[in-house]
Amino acid sequence: MLLTDLSDEHLLEQALAGNEDAFAALYRRRQGPIFRFAMHMSGSVHVAEEVAQEVFLFLVQRGRDFDPERGSLAAYLFGVARNYVRRALERNYPEQVLGSPVEDEAAALMVECDPTEGIARRQTSNAVWKAVLSLPEHYREVVVLCDLHELSYADAAQAAGCAIGTIRSRLHRAHEMLSKKLQHSAAIAPVISKVAARCVS
């Protein structure tokens, strides 16, 4: 059986037994979401890299503290990352916050039939990036966890360390705030509706 076929929990078990390949497989599987979570939360690539490293160093040292009965390893790692992001935000990184998201290389190389669509898409994502970063921290984290990382309410609740009901209410309020922020930029609204129509169809 390939290591990539194993669940996160099994990989961690083997890693804790000293299997480096299992740990490397677990790292490669989970570092991306952790990095992106930290980047969406902080708006900084430096903070995101630092957080990703800290999370996996924590897993190396304190991996035995993880209890599979309390939730998934992914939610556990997001919870650890959340704490490190909070610490990093307390230290203030305003000068490192990016004005627009760092683009994925594959997305940048994607050839679009309509060049205006590419520009519009970029403008939309920039506006959303700014709107998400301008949200208060506890609203931002539910948006990032549930909407950008597609975690279930239960997993998001485990990561954020609160009840499912709290996640729902925060998410509802965060969506309202985001809609208002995005509606303010009138130029983006038609683009969003265009993109949304495509997504829906």
Place this chain on the structure above:
Amino acid sequence: MTCREFKHSAEALTLKELSRAQNQNQNEDERILSHAQQCESCGSWLGEQRLLAASLGTLQMRTAGLGAGADVERAVLRAFRQNSAQSRALSKAPFAMRMSHWFEIGAYVAVAAAVIVGMFLGIRLLEHRSSAEPKQAKVSPAIVQPAVQKPVVAAQTESPKLTAVATNKSATVERRSAAQPAAGQKRTTAAPQPVAEDDSQSDSDAGYTALMICDPLSCSSDSQVVRMELPAQPGQAQSQVADVVVGYDGAVRAVRIMN
């Protein structure tokens, strides 16, 4: 479906699920969609949520492939190797070495305990010293005081004797003042006679006439003898000399006419 039920059902779904609701033929989705078509406000709300999901989707797409750099991976894997090497070495190490961590903790605890005990003893010692010092301070002034007062006392007559004399004489003086309500000087000139008649008087205070009732309470302080010259009376040729016993309160206790 009412608007309230619609909101309740819609909020139970994530933004992604809500935006996909049109494509699924589930019962709940159909109910949501049919209500959104009928109700204008709920329809616009659903539209807003879809726009939001789509706009968040653009950001998600743009950052989907991002991850930490290769140097982070190297650092993490190096830490993993070090950690597993340490744990392997620890498991192979003899019992005493494995327990060395506990010995270290024990040593720290012992040092901390020694510091605490030392501080406690120091405080007790300081308390003991501070309680002993005031006793010495109380005793020393009592010893010093008489030595300081001695020169003052040298020129003084002893008050208990005077008091005794005064009390012995008091009855006589009172009787005399009742019999002779004359001028003070006359009284003083006549005074030595009854005093001389009193056989109970000692030699040291012979001739003194008490001028006030001296009980131990009012005349307990020391007194001084002052020699003074009294102006001559109209019938007399020369002035008279008298010894006056004056207390430190300024009151004259007794008087003796010398000539």
